[in-house]
Amino acid sequence: MADERELDACYEFAKKLVLDAGKVIAEAIDKDKITESKGIDWDLVTEYDRKVEDVLIKSLSNEYPTHKFIGEETVAREGRLPELTDEPTWIIDPIDGTANFVHRFPLTCISVALLLNKVTEIGIVYNPISDQLFTARRGRGAFLNGRAIATSRVKDLIQALVAMEPWIAKNEHYRANVYRRMHAVIQGTHGIRSLGTAALTLCYVAMGAVEAYHVESVDSWDVAAGKLIIEEAGGVVIDTNGGKLDLMTPRVIAACNKDMADQLVQLFKDTISISLDENLM
Template sequence: MCELNNFDEYYRIAEELVLYAGKIIEDGINSRKNIKSKGIDWDLVTEYDRKIEDKLIKQLLIQFPSHKFIGEETVAKEGCLPQLTNDPTWIIDPIDGTTNFVHRFPHTCISLALLVNKKVEIGIIYNPLMGQFFSARRHCGAFLNGKSIKTSDMRDISQSLVAMEPWLAKDPQYLASVYSRMHALVQGTHGIRSLGTAALTLCYVAMGAVEAYHIEGIDAWDVAAGKLIIEEAGGVVIDTDGGELDLMTPKVIAACNQQIAQQLVDLIKKADCEILHKNLN
């Protein structure tokens, strides 16, 4: 197990490695890419995803050989999600927003989190293409490029800007709920936004650029670092049903405060009930 006085060193090395990985994204954004699908046409992977993850794990293992790892590309290769334990565990998304990266859309980032006793202690999300380095350590605040950030103080969902990802509707099991929830958000908020990267959108909640974000069908590496960054900025991240988020099977409502989170929970429940009512009739 790690001692608390090691967190400075953990953070220093993590920051150094993420900044280095950012240069790989910068170098690769305009290059020809070897693009593959992970079985579904919107879940893409490139050689850059693998290169960054391999580099991060290799270097972290040199520094911390007893630590464990959960990485998006490693899980895809091995075909199963490892169990989260109390041991120090790094959760890695080498490129969140790979489709954006493939299309040279500049909303793409590296996400790295360190969990100890199943709690996120360090979160780093870096978008090198726009020079945005988000970071947080538990009980130490959240930062963008070294400057403290806070969530919005909005209390009314109808006056809020809310983010949601419509691409999930490509999966037939999500199609009806996605369209119903999107319709509810269009009617019940100032507007909706979709960036194609969960990690970076969570950071935009943390910095107050959007009041809330809703997404399902994602994994731990999409949300681990962003969850801590939002919480340290004063926001909340909960399950779509309103309970505690299960990090390993996340159904996410992230919000600037508990009031907005609850209003979004209620809005989604109403939209889902309308689908159920239509199906029964």
């Protein structure tokens, strides 16, 4: 399925489907929501996560019966992460920013990506509350509500607005790194922001609203669509250590350009060196 006309059809079908599914979220935002824990107290799921994912997967399956799917709620139900193959695969997050949704904080979105041969060909991220539709096709640019977008031209980290997610420090495994890195970012940049949704924050890097974003302890469905949107807008998405991002276990540095990404990588490496020096004192 490498035919451009087929990809065009997939893109148009998925875009309409995401816009329709967004109505479920927009209509539900002011209602009382039924929530339950996934076993981690900061990772909530609502009946609407399931409803949106079921609608997306059912409709896509009917249209493309041979395609595979990796979805947040499906993985949660099955208790395992499927292997990413070369087959056409949709990676879906029905509601990214579920905690925001539960608290009626208006930064929440649907994220849908289509991969062929493990390469993302289509990325769609939609915030139905503010009616922001971010889209990208590989090699064709990135768009917000049909208007072309581009990343910031800032190249000096000290002038950058950088997004991070401090709530990840609730996980003891990430706590020390989060605190060290946040301190370094606060001291070494123009400012820091936390939006509570990885997919939407990646899109804000793509549109130039923030220069960079760092997050770990996320999954492929948080990143797959936004990564393509950033790259098509002129930015880069790499691993925290500076190498190629592993989409299935993403440790993300997303930036408006390579200079900015490299500076963040070095900043985080410096925090490790400083920590080791302090321990030796």
